[in-house]
Amino acid sequence: MSKRKVKETHMPVGECISQVQMILRERFCHQRLPEKPVGMESQHKHLLELLRRTAVHGESNSVLIVGPRGSGKTMLLNCVLRELLEVKDVNKNVLPVHLNGLLQTDDRIALKEITRQLNLENVVGDKVFGSFAENLAFLLEALKKGDRSSSRPVLFILDEFDLFAHHKNQTLLYNLLDVSQSAQAPVAVIGLTCRLDVLELLEKRVKSRFSHRQIHLLSSLSFIQYLDNVRSQLSLPQDFPDTNFYDEWNDDQSVVDVLQRHYNSSKDFRSLHLLLMLALSRVSASKPAIKPTDLLEASRVCMVDSKANILHGLSILELCLIIAMKHLNDIYEGEPFNFQMVHNEFKKFLQRKSHSIHNFDKPVVIKAFEHLQQLELIKSMDSSTAKIQKEYQLMKLLLDHSQIMEALQKYPQCPTDVKQWAIVPVLET
């Protein structure tokens, strides 16, 4: 016991804090893989088994990993790959090829990327191929080891798989899956996508070559498990010499409420990391621990309505125009309006009920209206703007009733007659 205590070194607070920041940031900014993915044991086993069969036994396979954004598809795959490459002879043989639907927007670009990642650029040289299939066959042929008859196993990892389905004729997908079905070379095609309906995007001939093996990552954490996760995310590893953070806020009810709210809106880790990142950024040498107030503040920043923030910064004239539009929406039940109608409604208010708003010229009001259009708080209904004069173009308001009323409450120094007008419209007499 005492020996261990002597081993503990006490670092100065500043360095301690930077160590803590480094560890936690690596975790929250997704730069380091966790030791073991949480809550995905069966999927992990399944995928590992599949890839091992390709890498070691030369069996061709195809699989799709499907899950919403932030559910951990790439993380799962990377964990499995890490474990796979630890086996010695796998490491020497297997060739991973990473393709991304966002980057390789064309089959031609994809083929060049495959050539590059397999380090076969010299071999291909200036050869011209008749078709995609020929090219791919040539590449796989070139991977054959010296005296052996079978080529090295290749793992094709297709990120944003659904984007590949939008290419012309889906040639890349067709050819890759064709290779995985025929006995040409041991190939594993792993697709990652966020669309649950990805199979509907595939053509019939592509779909038939796919093995229809799907791994779903639908998070099934209960709230208690979620809390445990939060705790483990914020705790420091065992070999860290100094502090432990979480004891303080563990039992605080307000923190549990905040986390409950986050859990209700999204269970995935990504939004949790965002929240914790905001809380972490307040930690510094002068404030060494994460306090419950930090978490509350971070939550408030995450949950705020951005449009309300924008409404806060509008001028009074622009706010009056928005209130006029709200009344028009109430009267005409959401039918589109044009600038003239809004202006008339505004003038009704000015003539009868206003004491504080000056009667502005029409061009000034038009400028305010155009500013609202630039902020995309109102939108024109049709895209052709040339034919109709701008005062008569039909527009739609992109805010709803409650957002406007809430913004009015928070608006600084709002004149009372404007507030009254928002609640009670000026009626025709």
Added chain:
Amino acid sequence: MMEQCSYPSIFIYGHRATGKSHVIHTLLKELELPYATVSCVECVSVGLLFEQVLLPLFGSDSASLLSRSPSLSDFVRVYKQLCVQASAKQTRYIVLDRAELLRDMEANLLPAFLRLQELVEDNVTVILLSEIVWDKFRPNTGCFEPLLLHFPDYSKGELQQILSEDSHPSYSPELYSAFINILLGVFYSVCRDLRELRHLAALNFSKFIEPLEQGKVKESDTHKLWRNIEPHLKKAMQTVYLREVSSVQWEQQLQMEEKEAGAVRGLSAHAHVELPYYSKFLLIAAYLASYNPARTDKRFFLKHHGKIKNTNFLKKNEKPPPQISSLGTLQLLNQVGHDDQLDAPKYKCAVSLDFILAISRTVSFDMVKYLYDFL
């Protein structure tokens, strides 16, 4: 945090002139972090965007590695290559100003930049600045959600403070503050954009201190100064604020006021459109034809001779007079109906009532008598 990881993407939003790019750039410069800043307005093609990102981060020969019209795949590959040669422990920052324009470029650009850290496997953070809220950026199938930060707008007091810092060297700051107070009193309910207000302050200060220079009033006579400047500020709202006259014209106007005691000439755009005589009549005729119901035409025009025609006024092989097409180019008339009806084109008048009344006054034609809505 310099040697440590940073969140892959940050989205900063707020009104114009709330200090977003200013604060970011000042921070990056003071902390001496490696960064590249690009304004998306300048990037008409993606190649320009990529070049402007690579040049500040990796030096001047880095852009030559990109091909002529690079794709995003090329950019990521080149970036990875350059990273290997020049690896840095510090986080690199890429600042994209006016990021709302990224939505109109290629569809893969925005999602790729949000997760650039993952794609290039380097410690890089992308900061997006915009005045439009994040909800309007999100692509259909979702993307990597950035950290959202809001830059709040300035309150009236804060605006007063900031604007007062521009004070003129030969006058006291209290005088300038009083001027700013008056300016805000006129403009604050219409416009809260710091840049516009600074511009207006700069243009009008000379007029404000005119009575002081002429020795008519003392500095402490704020009431008299206010009385002098207020009508000018109101006129500025109708003209310079709306950009109907340029700033140079406005300054000349302010100086000319001294000599011309009579009525102020209308500075609006209407006075600047000079049309030939017949074109004016054609325009008036077009307005009447467009806005009066067809059945009332007879009532108005039975006794009138043929200067005023109906929209379908062409005889079989006649070409429309060239004045019509020039009015069309000036966007005073809009063509309605299909383009293939070449021998009987239909037009519609596209001017407002004020404009046409002004025109008709110049030809001494009493338009109001002929307008159905005014009977």
